[in-house]
Amino acid sequence: MPVNGDVGRILQLIEKTLEDPIGYIRRQKSERRVKIVGWLLTDVPEELIHAAGALPFGITGGSESFSQADAHLQSWACSLARSCLELGLQGKLSFLDGLIIPHTCDTTRNLGGIWKHARPLPLMESYLIPRQVDRPSAKSYLTGELGRLKAKLEQCTRTGITVKRLHDSIALYNRNRTLIRKLFRRHVDDPETLNNRAVYNIIKSSMIMPKEDHNNLLRELDAALGIYKKAGTTKGYIKIALSGKVWEPREIMNMLDGIKAVVVADDLATGHRYINGDVRESGDPIEALAHRQITRMPFACYGSAQFERRRFLTDMVRESGAAGLVFIHLKFCEPENFDYPDMKSACQSTGIPTIKIETEMGNMSLGQIETRLQAFLEVLRGGADNDGTASL
Amino acid sequence: MTERPPFKSAGLLKKLMSRYYAKGKAAREKGIPIAWVTAVFPVEVLYAAGIFPYYPENFGTLAAARKVAAKLSANAEARGYYFDLCGYARCGLGDAYAADHPAGVIGRPDLLFCCNTQCGSLPKWFETAGRFYNAPFFLLDSPMIETTPTTLGKEYFIDQLKEMIDFLEIRTGQPFDSDRLAEVMALSGEACRLWNEILDMAALRPAPLGFFDACFHMAPILTWRGTKEAVAYYKNLKEELELRLVRKIYAVPNERYKIYWDHSPVWPRLRWFADYFAAKGALVAASQYTHSWAWSFDTTRPLESLAENYTEAFVNRGFEKRVQMKIAFMKKYGMDGFVFFSNRSCKNNSFGLYDKRKAISSKTGLPGVVIEGDMSDLRFFAEEQVKARLDVLFEQLGQRGK
Ligand code: SF4
Ligand code: SF4
Numbered sequence: 007m008p009v010n011g012d013v014g015r016i017l018q019l020i021e022k023t024l025e026d027p028i029g030y031i032r033r034q035k036s037e038r039r040v041k042i043v044g045w046l047l048t049d050v051p052e053e054l055i056h057a058a059g060a061l062p063f064g065i066t067g068g069s070e071s072f073s074q075a076d077a078h079l080q081s082w083a084c085s086l087a088r089s090c091l092e093l094g095l096q097g098k099l100s101f102l103d104g105l106i107i108p109h110t111c112d113t114t115r116n117l118g119g120i121w122k123h124a125r126p127l128p129l130m131e132s133y134l135i136p137r138q139v140d141r142p143s144a145k146s147y148l149t150g151e152l153g154r155l156k157a158k159l160e161q162c163t164r165t166g167i168t169v170k171r172l173h174d175s176i177a178l179y180n181r182n183r184t185l186i187r188k189l190f191r192r193h194v195d196d197p198e199t200l201n202n203r204a205v206y207n208i209i210k211s212s213m214i215m216p217k218e219d220h221n222n223l224l225r226e227l228d229a230a231l232g233i234y235k236k237a238g239t240t241k242g243y244i245k246i247a248l249s250g251k252v253w254e255p256r257e258i259m260n261m262l263d264g265i266k267a268v269v270v271a272d273d274l275a276t277g278h279r280y281i282n283g284d285v286r287e288s289g290d291p292i293e294a295l296a297h298r299q300i301t302r303m304p305f306a307c308y309g310s311a312q313f314e315r316r317r318f319l320t321d322m323v324r325e326s327g328a329a330g331l332v333f334i335h336l337k338f339c340e341p342e343n344f345d346y347p348d349m350k351s352a353c354q355s356t357g358i359p360t361i362k363i364e365t366e367m368g369n370m371s372l373g374q375i376e377t378r379l380q381a382f383l384e385v386l387r388g389g390a391d392n393d394g395t396a397s398l
Numbered sequence: 399m400t401e402r403p404p405f406k407s408a409g410l411l412k413k414l415m416s417r418y419y420a421k422g423k424a425a426r427e428k429g430i431p432i433a434w435v436t437a438v439f440p441v442e443v444l445y446a447a448g449i450f451p452y453y454p455e456n457f458g459t460l461a462a463a464r465k466v467a468a469k470l471s472a473n474a475e476a477r478g479y480y481f482d483l484c485g486y487a488r489c490g491l492g493d494a495y496a497a498d499h500p501a502g503v504i505g506r507p508d509l510l511f512c513c514n515t516q517c518g519s520l521p522k523w524f525e526t527a528g529r530f531y532n533a534p535f536f537l538l539d540s541p542m543i544e545t546t547p548t549t550l551g552k553e554y555f556i557d558q559l560k561e562m563i564d565f566l567e568i569r570t571g572q573p574f575d576s577d578r579l580a581e582v583m584a585l586s587g588e589a590c591r592l593w594n595e596i597l598d599m600a601a602l603r604p605a606p607l608g609f610f611d612a613c614f615h616m617a618p619i620l621t622w623r624g625t626k627e628a629v630a631y632y633k634n635l636k637e638e639l640e641l642r643l644v645r646k647i648y649a650v651p652n653e654r655y656k657i658y659w660d661h662s663p664v665w666p667r668l669r670w671f672a673d674y675f676a677a678k679g680a681l682v683a684a685s686q687y688t689h690s691w692a693w694s695f696d697t698t699r700p701l702e703s704l705a706e707n708y709t710e711a712f713v714n715r716g717f718e719k720r721v722q723m724k725i726a727f728m729k730k731y732g733m734d735g736f737v738f739f740s741n742r743s744c745k746n747n748s749f750g751l752y753d754k755r756k757a758i759s760s761k762t763g764l765p766g767v768v769i770e771g772d773m774s775d776l777r778f779f780a781e782e783q784v785k786a787r788l789d790v791l792f793e794q795l796g797q798r799g800k
Pocket of ligand 2: 416484485486514519520743744746
């Protein structure tokens with residue numbers, strides 16, 4: 007199906023925004039005279055930032071080269087944390103009025119202190135997520151923690167976060183998630199028009215652009231895409247699922263597009279972890295935010311006995327109809343490194359072929375990744391030949 | 399260099415530790431549940447519930463000290479566990495998969511309890527082990543204390559202690575015994591008090607013991623804390639040290655410098671470090687590591703007191719507070735310089751050390767260096783580099799005319 011002019015234009019605009027997110031957000035700041043509060047991956051309740059009248063800005067990785075970070079953070083910290091810190095140290099984030107770092111692991115637990123010491127910003131807060139979610143104590147604690155964050159944000163912007171304001175922000179964010187999920191379904195059915203790179207760009211750009219603008223853009227895109235016939239458009243494509251932290255280096259998506267693999271599900275922080283699950287729009291909005299956090303899909307940074315990640319992943323693959331699972335494995339991510347072997351064997355024992363691609367932010371040899379992805383796809387296309395162990 | 403006479407307590411320690419393992423074995427036979435616990439965990443509650451605590455981290459140190467960490471780790475790595483995980487976890491998981499057990503067999507848990515005050519590696523390791531052994535895992539979650547302790551954090555911990563007590567009652571089928579808890583806490587507090595009095599003797603000039611001795615003698619404060627045995631052991635050790643003072647037997651002959659160390663030792667090279675420093679006339683006097691157990695309990699409000707002690711430990715504090723605490727240590731012991739061990743296994747204790755070194759040197763004027771390595775895995779230990787760094791420290795100390 008030929009991509010219509012408007013669709014191409016919108017996708018281009020998104021791509022351009024992602025090429026220079028900092029430039030983009032700085033323009034927003036000067037045009038709108040608004041405070042910008044940055045956040046690191048993952049799970050930061052942006053609705054609170056928005057309701058405080060500031061513009062949330064997701065920092066999903068940064069500098070490709072490391073010149074200053076190594077003097078502050080060991081080279082065996084994950085490249086996601088190192089690259090974000092590098093941006094800060096280079097002074098590229100000095101325009102921020104605040105930064106929120108969620109405690110997902112020991113790296114993020116220590117990052118804030120280092121950052122604050124080396125290059126302080128007006129507001130620097132940790133988001134102290136509970137690391138157990140199965141017991142009642144988690145929710146009452148988290149409600150308190152969100153209240154603490156709320157007060158800090160109110161101080162920063164000098165704007166009270168009223169129930170009304172927070173409800174409005176929540177509704178706005180829910181609309182955004184709904185729109186993206188709709189476009190994702192379109193991508194699954196019609197990957198020719200909305201390929202992997204395009205749809206994951208949409209998710210990532212949502213972390214950068216003001217939600218009001220993003221929603222308008224997505225509505226425009228949806229209209230431009232028009233109606234489509236489901237049959238035929240996925241011919242020659244193989245469905246796959248992804249698991250990991252982030253889809254970096256981003257060329258991975260182009261590689262998958264190139265070999266006609268269509269990503270139909272994932273548990274990435276820059277993927278479905280961001281767009282799944284809405285916040286209840288009635289009742290106490292802080293409690294509603296806490297509820298979303300506690301019931302989010304499982305991931306490596308905290309475990310849940312009731313919502314186990316192994317079962318989640320194998321269900322995800324089965325329900326989405328993916329033929330195999332690619333672990334996009336960010337080197338030195340300790341929580342993921344603990345999870346990987348059991349996740350892999352759970353897949354193996356349910357007959358799901360998997361492959362692990364080790365990635366880093368920054369200078370990576372892309373050729374190697376491409377070769378491995380190609381080989382994996384060949385195994386998947388081999389259909390009956392594979393026994394689910396794809397030992398690559 | 400002249401050898402000191404060996405500690406008489408060393409023999410006691412050996413006996414005590416074999417009794418610990420024998421007790422574990424007997425518990426298994428009697429059907430008493432065996433629980434994995436972490437080093438900084440309110441084990442007092444488990445004793446009160448009649449459960450036998452087993453410390454997998456201790457297994458890790460044992461494997462490391464016997465220089466078999468890389469061998470055990472290889473079993474875990476073959477299963478896909480990456481070498482950036484905490485070495486204790488790699489040893490523990492590796493041993494679970496291994497056919498031969500050069501450090502003895504790691505104990506099999508019926509239940510797993512973890513407190514994440516120390517780090518985020520332990521909960522992941524225990525969660526994984528829980529799947530391996532098919533045993534329930536209970537996490538006591540302790541969010542970091544950024545500046546000062548908050549009521550929110552404390553109440554969260556207390557709520558979880560109550561949840562844990564419910565969990566234990568269900569598992570053991572016995573009502574929880576609060577009197578017994580107070581008793582155990584008193585014993586635990588007493589052992590901690592003695593242990594810290596012993597550690598404080600390193601401030602004497604010259605001192606009868608230092609950090610490397612403390613690493614040896616810390617096994618009972620870890621594994622027997624909460625029992626009469628731990629109290630008796632440290633009473634005995636303290637007397638022995640007092641006697642050594644009278645007889646003028648010191649940790650390092652001709653002690654010239656006192657050095658602060660952070661954090662854990664390099665287990666398989668303990669001897670190498672001890673010799674290096676002794677040759678320089680330097681006593682590595684203390685590390686926060688061996689002070690991990692410095693509880694002082696108020697048994698009239700047991701749960702609050704447990705929450706305060708176990709969440710407010712140095713390892714769970716923010717950057718500034720940790721800097722202040724390290725400086726306070728250096729002052730208390732009259733340190734002349736410091737060595738920070740950037741331990742590849744232990745992110746929570748290592749990240750931030752580069753900046754802390756600078757901050758502390760500029761605030762105190764004390765020279766300090768950061769060395770790179772791993773507490774258990776010698777693949778990450780480059781002797782020449784480490785030695786060169788330490789030499790720099792002693793050049794600086796020499797220039798300061800001491
Ligand atoms: S180690 Fe993993 S969880 Fe932690 S910051 Fe890095 S990518 Fe995120
Ligand atoms: S060595 Fe560090 S990472 Fe390993 S268990 Fe101890 S505190 Fe945790």
